[in-house]
Amino acid sequence: MQPAIEVTRVNKKFGTIRALDDINLKIETGEFFALLGPNGAGKTTLISIIAGLALADGGTVSIMGHDVMTQYPDARRNLGVVPQELVFDPFFSVRETLTIQSGYYGIKNNHLWIDEIIQRLGLDDKADNNMRTLSGGMKRRVLVAQSLVHKPPVIILDEPTAGVDVELRQTLWDFIQQLNKAGHTIVLTTHYLQEAEALCNRVAMLKQGEIVALDSMQNLIGSMTTGYTLRLKLSVDYLPTELERIQISYHNGLHDLKLQSCNQVESILQTLRQADIQVLDMQLLQPDLEEVFVKIMRESRVESV
């Protein structure tokens, strides 16, 4: 099967700054893919090149087998993009905006699907309001709706939940997950790593224009982390000396200890009891994407220096 998105040896410079350095990336159809990285890592530049909003200095990009430069009409028909910036056309209402957007893709009489996305994204009350009168969260919903008017098989969301309330986040992810189940390929950038971890099956991490990690969510978390973190709130602010060697950190009154396996908990509690220290609160933390992310970003910094 052809990949949903194929990025081959893409380079991009802005002046002397190398925004993307020889990026190769293949996203298969049906994937729920996370593109992660700190600000300025090149995520939005890469998305812009995939969407045709920016032109690569070298390399090729195709969407569902269509080159974004030489076959741009077909490439763009297969792609829906939710831009990061909250942009809108102040001359039109929500429904007009969506009807116009459908028209750009050559679709007439799209009102059934438009009604459905309006309803699914909770825009019913605002459908005939002018875009100017909408709150930021509502404008964000319209941007998502606009990216879906032509039912694209590939959908890219560039930080769709930045500054968005909990309710929209949930409605949005429910809807996007359904689209993914129905066969749409989803690519997502976000700074909320828990969101990415819960939703995505594969991850690429970008740093300074390079892909520094690319793997399934499971492998990445499994290979990069071992054991668990035991977080303790104690009646005293020190640890018995036996436990100091497995301490990771101490902040805000919380001791984080590194465990290789769960059955170490028992002996730790015993040690504390013997030292006459009370446990006020206790949490056993699973390794997560955030831990991996921090680790990878730290390591690749050492490499690049």
Added chain:
Amino acid sequence: MTGFFTLLHKEFLRFWKVGFQTILAPIVSTLLYLLVFFHVLDAHVEVYPNVAYTIFLIPGLVMMAVIQNAFANASSSMIQSKISGNIVFVLLSPLSYREIFFAYILASIARGLLVGGGVYLVALMFFDIPLKLPLWTLLFVIMGSALLGALGVIAGIWAEKFDQLAAFQNFIIMPLTFLSGVFYSIHSLPSFWQTLSHFNPFLYMIDGFRYGFFGVSDISPYMSFAIVTACCIAVSMLAIQVLKSGYKLRH
């Protein structure tokens, strides 16, 4: 073609929805020129024999309104959607650069015709204006507004701030319009200025347009039409190239 017609429709709605500002206001300000010049000059100046100055002036003013509004339409639409960022909705779509170009140009022609037509109709209520060769007037109005629309597309893409666009409008479009024979026949100018005027493409638009009304002109209407058409094609090709290259639109 649905994509193209949608963009054209949207561009049309964009100015139509704010018609007070985009159609009515320029009609009123053009009529104010007419009123002032009629009052001051009508009895004192005669450009063409047996044609009152005001009657001579009207086609010039109509064409001036057409020129300015056709330019303003394409350029302000382009810079507004660029600065507000909503140009991405067009850039993300499968619309070709040619479709984008023609939608902007046709909307500019439409606004030019509406404003010019408005001025003409109001003037017609007060003055007896001959219209000997209506087809010529129509040809020049369409070619002229297409040329200015194409120029507007280029200026709107080039300008990064409203300030730069205003400079383009005030230092290029306005002087070329005022010095193109809207208010006078170039034969009344000293020979140096007459020669210089021939390098102003707007001269041929005004003169050719006026020919349609009176059947008389400073320059052969065929020559004028050829020059205006050549300019229109050249500027359009440049605008299409600019859109195709992604200059200042696709980074």
